[in-house]
Amino acid sequence: MHEMSLAEGILNIMEEAAAREGFARVKSLRLEVGRLAGVEVEALRFCFDAVIKGSVAEGARLDILDAPGEGWCMQCAKTVPVDALYDACPDCGGYQVQATGGLEMRVLDLEVE
Amino acid sequence: MVRIEQDILSKNNTYAEANRRRFAEHGQFVVNLVSSPGSGKTTLLTRSIELLKGRLPIAVVEGDQQTSNDAERIRATGVRAIQVNTGKGCHLDAHMVGHALEHLAPVDDSLLLIENVGNLVCPAGFDLGEAHKVVVLSVTEGEDKPLKYPDMFHAAALMILNKTDLLPHLDFDVEACIANARRVNPAIEVMQLSARSGEGMQAWLDWLEAGVRAATSARLGEVEALRRRVVELEAQLKEKT
Numbered sequence: 001m002h003e004m005s006l007a008e009g010i011l012n013i014m015e016e017a018a019a020r021e022g023f024a025r026v027k028s029l030r031l032e033v034g035r036l037a038g039v040e041v042e043a044l045r046f047c048f049d050a051v052i053k054g055s056v057a058e059g060a061r062l063d064i065l066d067a068p069g070e071g072w073c074m075q076c077a078k079t080v081p082v083d084a085l086y087d088a089c090p091d092c093g094g095y096q097v098q099a100t101g102g103l104e105m106r107v108l109d110l111e112v113e
Numbered sequence: 114m115v116r117i118e119q120d121i122l123s124k125n126n127t128y129a130e131a132n133r134r135r136f137a138e139h140g141q142f143v144v145n146l147v148s149s150p151g152s153g154k155t156t157l158l159t160r161s162i163e164l165l166k167g168r169l170p171i172a173v174v175e176g177d178q179q180t181s182n183d184a185e186r187i188r189a190t191g192v193r194a195i196q197v198n199t200g201k202g203c204h205l206d207a208h209m210v211g212h213a214l215e216h217l218a219p220v221d222d223s224l225l226l227i228e229n230v231g232n233l234v235c236p237a238g239f240d241l242g243e244a245h246k247v248v249v250l251s252v253t254e255g256e257d258k259p260l261k262y263p264d265m266f267h268a269a270a271l272m273i274l275n276k277t278d279l280l281p282h283l284d285f286d287v288e289a290c291i292a293n294a295r296r297v298n299p300a301i302e303v304m305q306l307s308a309r310s311g312e313g314m315q316a317w318l319d320w321l322e323a324g325v326r327a328a329t330s331a332r333l334g335e336v337e338a339l340r341r342r343v344v345e346l347e348a349q350l351k352e353k354t
Contacts, residue, residue, distance in 0.1 A: 002203050002235035009121040021115055031121070038238065038264040074299065085263035086297045095296040099267065107117040 003040060006105065007047035011055055013107050018056045023112035028061035030109055034102035035069040036085055065108070070101030125239055128207035132242025135214065140222040140332030142324035145243035147265060149258070150231030152251040153275045155183050157308040158226055162190045164318055169325050170223035174213050176205040176230045183228065193217060204235035207242055222329040224321055233262040244324060245270040252276050252283055256290035263297045271302045273317065278307035 014026050033039050041064055052058055071082045073089040074096040080089050082097060089097050120126060136143050146154050162171055173194040175184040184196035195217045197209050210227065219225050227243060229236040237246075248269035250258055253276055259266040266272065272294050274287065287305065294301050304320070306313030 002238070005202070005204075005206075005235070005239075006121050009124060012124055013117060013119050013121070017115055017117060023115070038234075085267045086260050086293075088296075095292075096299045098299060105121045107119050107121060109117055110115045112115055 003043040003047045007051045026057040026060045028111040034067040036102040037105045071097035129240035129242040140329040142328040143225045143243040148249035160308045172219040174227045237264040237268045252285040259294040266297045274305045278310040
């Protein structure tokens with residue numbers, strides 16, 4: 001996806017938190033990015049480093065936590081692990097799988113001073 | 114340590130929810146058209162407008178990186194259109210659309226068509242407050258596009274296979290394409306049409322008209338519920354005095 005917009009979204013969340021909580025600097029932050037969220041993690045890191053220059057998060061460490069992909073298989077009527085939106089159900093081999101987990105991309109927490 | 118637990122796109126999602134409320138209050142059925150460049154979105158729009166004009170009020174938001182060519186093509190059909198240039202941006206976001214609505218001010222119980230920037234990747238992640246994303250794929254593209262760009266086909270409720278008048282000249286495998294789309298999104302609806310020849314257009318026009326009817330009756334239902342509530346409260350007030 002357009003990782004620049006995502007990086008700007010993260011910066012925006014950190015700046016809002018700084019105004020709300022009254023901290024001066026973000027030392028590190030943790031993101032959770034699901035495997036089906038369509039985010040290219042390396043591109044996001046690259047954009048993140050570009051947008052934080054001169055901000056409350058300048059030089060902050062970015063930790064990205066992976067969240068596994070999950071889908072509901074209509075044939076098997078159960079939740080199964082998937083690594084991509086077009087993956088088949090690992091049990092029945094069918095494609096009647098609706099993605100249910102691993103779509104999230106969230107800022108979890110910030111280490112601040 | 115400061116706990117945040119906030120979606121990265123939460124700012125966009127907040128604007129999108131505001132747009133969605135506004136659309137519901139005004140009974141507007143809003144469709145977000147997405148595709149790669151050159152799939153025939155603008156031709157599909159101008160043909161749809163010509164065929165629906167006089168049957169329901171229509172307004173258009175046109176998204177492109179540069180130029181107002183598309184908005185001018187739409188205005189030539191006689192409906193109101195506003196161009197949003199995203200500049201360096203690769204997608205429309207809900208804030209841009211909210212801003213465009215201030216200028217466009219679409220009427221109640223109408224159809225609002227949003228033509229997103231030609232891009233099969235980025236617009237997938239940005240909710241604009243629309244009722245549905247509709248992905249347009251032309252048969253001059255590859256039938257494996259749903260697998261190459263799964264996020265968009267996953268986000269869309271309807272896939273339109275456009276330019277079907279060209280099928281006799283191509284090796285495009287329609288069934289394989291539909292199977293690929295359903296592999297990514299088992300619930301996706303599919304329509305095959307040619308905006309140029311008009312073949313298959315009726316199902317699409319019916320779908321749009323049904324959407325506007327549903328949005329209108331939802332609005333009227335809400336207004337009616339509010340009226341009943343006012344009557345109830347007035348009655349309660351009378352009892353007390």
